[in-house]
Amino acid sequence: VVRSQNSNKIFPILLLPPLRCVALPIPHSVPPPGMVLIERTPCAGAAPFSPLQRSTPRASREASPPSDPILPYLRSIKKAIDEIRAHPECYHAALEQLKIYVTECIDKYGDDYQYSTDPRLLKIWILYGDAVSDFDKVYAHLEEKRMFLEDALLYESYALFLCAQGRALEADKVYGIGISRKAEPLDHLKKMHINFLKQLESIVEESDEDAQV
Numbered sequence: 359v360v361r362s363q364n365s366n367k368i369f370p371i372l373l374l375p376p377l378r379c380v381a382l383p384i385p386h387s388v389p390p391p392g393m394v395l396i397e398r399t400p401c402a403g404a405a406p407f408s409p410l411q412r413s414t415p416r417a418s419r420e421a422s423p424p425s426d427p428i429l430p431y432l433r434s435i436k437k438a439i440d441e442i443r444a445h446p447e448c449y450h451a452a453l454e455q456l457k458i459y460v461t462e463c464i465d466k467y468g469d470d471y472q473y474s475t476d477p478r479l480l481k482i483w484i485l486y487g488d489a490v491s492d493f494d495k496v497y498a499h500l501e502e503k504r505m506f507l508e509d510a511l512l513y514e515s516y517a518l519f520l521c522a523q524g525r526a527l528e529a530d531k532v533y534g535i536g537i538s539r540k541a542e543p544l545d546h547l548k549k550m551h552i553n554f555l556k557q558l559e560s561i562v563e564e565s566d567e568d569a570q571v
Contacts, residue, residue, distance in 0.1 A: 427466075427467065428463055428467050428473065428478065428479065428482075431467075432478060432482075434459045435456060435459045435482070438456040438459060441455075442456075456489075460485045460489050461489060463486075464482060464486045468483065468486070469503060469505075474503075474505050475506070480509055480511060481511075484512075493515070493516055493519040497516045500512065507541070508539065508540070508542060509541055509542065510536055510542055512536070513537075513547060514533075514546075514550050516529075516532050517529040517532040517536075517550075517551075520532060526558055530558075533547070533554060
């Protein structure tokens with residue numbers, strides 16, 4: 359649970375050192391068990407001759423099978439994240455590129471039935487929620503479209519977003535909804551919920567101790 363009330367700091371979903379950012383699998387690779395969003399921590403702007411300042415297309419123009427039109431976006435997103443890892447001084451420039459790729463992909467394919475159960479698109483939706491700073495809107499949209507409601511990552515991500523905003527009761531409710539729907543992996547979601555409750559209890563106890571001092 360993130361206890362910071364700084365609205366500019368994005369929560370971690372799962373820690374992926376050394377840089378906390380989403381790991382998007384290229385198709386035909388085994389996806390990781392989870393992901394994290396880029397954390398908006400203070401960082402210097404792009405260097406004067408940063409490789410990120412060169413002209414880049416909005417999405418890689420590599421040919422891809424018509425059956426998987428989001429593939430160029432997945433590659434572009436991965437490339438932007440790799441640039442951040444390799445050149446942390448270029449954080450802001452790479453982040454803007456990442457936002458462009460994510461937003462374009464969601465605008466074009468966010469509601470595409472072909473991807474309605476594809477975990478890759480869910481991760482892009484989560485990144486999009488970070489980019490627009492409105493995960494409430496993203497969650498409501500996916501609820502309305504009945505997309506990814508059986509994926510534990512949706513509830514875990516939204517709950518952590520709510521925690522980062524100090525909305526612990528709402529986060530607890532979201533965990534409960536995911537568990538009631540038996541979102542998979544269910545055991546992992548239950549474990550995250552238990553950890554959340556333990557940390558919340560610890561925070562309450564610390565607050566009580568401070569009040570008695």
